[in-house]
Amino acid sequence: MSITADNLVWKIGKRTVLDGVSLRAEPGRLLGLLGPNGSGKTSLLRLLGGLKTPSAGRITLDGRDIGEVGRRALAKRVAFVEQHATTNVNLRVIDVVKLGRFPHRSMFSGWSEADEVAVEEALERAGMGEKRNDFWQSLSGGEKQRVHIARALAQSPRELILDEPTNHLDIQHQIGLLRLVAGLPVTSVVALHDLNHAAMFCDHLIVLQNGRVAAAGTPEEVLTEALLRDVFSVKARVERSMHHGRPHIHYLG
Numbered sequence: 001m002s003i004t005a006d007n008l009v010w011k012i013g014k015r016t017v018l019d020g021v022s023l024r025a026e027p028g029r030l031l032g033l034l035g036p037n038g039s040g041k042t043s044l045l046r047l048l049g050g051l052k053t054p055s056a057g058r059i060t061l062d063g064r065d066i067g068e069v070g071r072r073a074l075a076k077r078v079a080f081v082e083q084h085a086t087t088n089v090n091l092r093v094i095d096v097v098k099l100g101r102f103p104h105r106s107m108f109s110g111w112s113e114a115d116e117v118a119v120e121e122a123l124e125r126a127g128m129g130e131k132r133n134d135f136w137q138s139l140s141g142g143e144k145q146r147v148h149i150a151r152a153l154a155q156s157p158r159e160l161i162l163d164e165p166t167n168h169l170d171i172q173h174q175i176g177l178l179r180l181v182a183g184l185p186v187t188s189v190v191a192l193h194d195l196n197h198a199a200m201f202c203d204h205l206i207v208l209q210n211g212r213v214a215a216a217g218t219p220e221e222v223l224t225e226a227l228l229r230d231v232f233s234v235k236a237r238v239e240r241s242m243h244h245g246r247p248h249i250h251y252l253g
């Protein structure tokens with residue numbers, strides 16, 4: 001269930017978007033991917049999810065090259081919630097979440113008990129149980145985001161990749177989602193902009209800057225005042241929170 005990336009390079013046209021990126025995401029751990037706008041987070045997540053192929057370097061899932069895993073097996077095990085995920089057809093919430101079971105079903109298998117349990121659990125965990133019969137187009141931005149997360153959970157993935165999953169959510173649901181993902185027994189990689197949330201919930205962090213890894217390690221190791229200045233161009237003070245024990249960033253005006 002581990003994901004490793006070794007010296008990834010991704011070029012588009014003449015532009016090198018990712019350059020020499022290596023990482024390791026471990027089962028049951030939450031790896032946070034940080035970096036300013038345009039630093040390459042989404043591009044890296046797409047490579048890890050098998051949606052794009054690196055120009056050089058290697059990605060492995062449990063030690064196997066991602067290219068050898070096969071499309072169907074990849075669709076079963078890796079769930080990817082994109083940043084601007086949308087659903088065009090006007091389905092009900094329950095039907096969107098059911099789509100998460102699609103990779104697990106064969107042409108001849110009917111809807112099983114396991115499918116039902118996975119969908120029900122996912123709806124509840126994402127807090128969308130009460131809206132199960134609502135139509136997609138009637139949902140708010142944050143509710144749509146939570147339906148996509150429910151769909152990813154219904155997939156019962158071994159690897160979960162989320163691109164800024166909290167960006168439309170109110171604070172209660174931001175915290176709830178990160179707590180949920182941090183507690184899942186799967187390998188999770190999450191791109192985040194909120195550095196305090198990353199510090200609170202992630203086990204490890206990778207910071208990208210111009211497509212390269214600027215820092216990697218635990219939140220304590222990574223979130224230093226020097227990094228905030230050099231990579232994010234902000235003045236800040238970092239303290240250990242007396243409430244949760246993780247680093248807490250105070251931004252200075």
Ligand SMILES: Nc1ncnc2c1ncn2[C@@H]1O[C@H](COP(=O)(O)OP(=O)(O)OP(=O)(O)O)[C@@H](O)[C@H]1O
Binds near residue numbers: 017039041
């Ligand atoms: N398909 C593409 N064609 C051209 N340029 C691309 C493409 N995909 C990404 N890029 C460029 O690569 C760089 C990194 O983009 P990416 O979306 O990975 O950054 P990001 O860190 O996710 O940014 P944000 O925080 O704004 O979401 C950007 O400058 C972007 O314009």
